[in-house]
Amino acid sequence: MPYNYESELSKALGQLLKIETDYNVIIHIGEGPNFKEFHAHSNILRCRSEYFDKILSAENIEKKDGKYLIKKQNISPQDFNAILKYLYTSQIDITDKTGTELLNFMIVSNELMLKNLTKFIEDFIIENQQQFLQNDPIGIFQIIYYRKSLANLQEYCLDMICSEPEILFNSDKFTQLPAPLLEIILKRDDLNLEEIKIWENLIKWGLAQEQVLNQDISKWSKDDINIFKRVLYKFIPLIRFYDISSRDYFNKVKPYEKLLSKELRDDILKSHMIPEYKPIYTPRHSKNNINIDSVIINREHIVLFSNWIDKKENIKYINDIPYKFNLLYRASRDGNSAKEFHAKCDNMGATIVIIKTKNSNQIVGGYNPLQWDSSGIHKSTKDSFIFLLADRTNLQTAKVGYSNGDKYSIVCYSHTVPYFGYNNLYLENSSWICNPVKENNQYSYPELDGMRGTYDVDNYEVFQVMKQ
DSSP states (O other): OOOOHHHHHHHHHHHHHHHOTTOOEEEEEEETTEEEEEEEOHHHHHHHOHHHHHHHHOTTOOEETTEEEEEETTSOHHHHHHHHHHHHHOOOOOTTOOHHHHHHHHHHHHHTTOHHHHHHHHHHHHHHOHHHHHHOHHHHHHHHTTOGGGHHHHHHHHHHHHHSTHHHHTSTTGGGSOHHHHHHHHTOTTOOSOHHHHHHHHHHHHHHHOTTSOSOGGGOOHHHHHHHHHHHTTTGGGSOGGGSOHHHIIIIIGGGGGGSOHHHHHHHHHHHHOTTOOOOOOOOOOTTOOOOOOSSOOHHHHHHHHHHHTTOSSSOOSSOOOEEEEEEEEHHHHOSSHHHHHHHHBTOOSEEEEEEETTSSOEEEEEESSOBOSSOOEEOOSSOEEEEESSTTOGGGEEEEEOOSOTTSEEOOTTOSSEETTTTEEEETTEEEEOOOOBTTBOSSOOOTTOOEEEEEEEEEEEEEEEO
């Protein structure tokens, strides 16, 4: 019969830590009112931690009353108490810690060269602290950047920033971002931002580094230009000037043209004046080649919709999107009629409908995980949803509501265009309407604040959603 000796050993070592019999190491942790003295055994510390093995092997290690003395002022007694228990018993409990506490604890673990524990906490943060990471990926990235062993968390923060670059560029922290970190971000091929916006933000960052410079470049002296050149010299080669339109180049880049080399200026001019000319450069592409043929949405929306489709709440997609979105129908292109909609969208499997409100940045729509047809029947599913973005340029305004699974989840009539729920969202003539009716004392989809009423449609698109 097998016996769990490990559990018995763990208990014994935990008891040894508690009663401190024959301890030969004194550890001073923290400082001031947050100071505590710990007692431990050198053999256990050296076996369990490469850091302590190096410290205790040093010939000049300090001693007190014949015992080794180690001082660590940058660690809290609370964190070290948990670390010491882990070293003796291999037991750790981090389930009740906040995101900030976990981050600090992981950094302490990393400093003490506890690779397995550090990896465990890193994975736990990525899997269970989504909101914490989303609240401040820039600050977290800055904290962990110089700790190379935390590569997974670094990559996660970078993916998040590149997927939703407004997190960085609209933040008060942007202009304080250290140059090496900005360089890393601008080198990324999946930075989801128009090139002219990248250029404008780079200028904003550069001016913040040299606050003595006049904001009006027309008033700069030759020395001012040279100063700004030195600030931006690493970043100029990272800008894809060829992806910037002639209009934007003339209005927003040309005023700073003296920052560019003559060779680069001539090449850009040639690319604008000679259509067949192919400059030698590396265009910015998404790592996963997420492209969307749309006049309403962009890659950021595809990431958002993919998470909604799979009902992602904890570990969300950022770059590894498992779906391909194929344009089936565009009202302005194919004709705004039920006949054209059904001709192009019936029996095509799962689809998502995107509707842009006229004279507004608002978009609404819905996901049909089944298929459209002209059967005249209602379909039941709990996987369909309707959504609203009050401002399509700001994903923070997004709201989504899933069907309760009633028979009106998806409504298929030959004379109607996309129809969700019992009047929860449908199109009629050149309007989209949300005027839900209760069936059995409930709506087919939850009411989304700001969605009820009748609105003029500017355009709408339907995409086939396929696994890839």
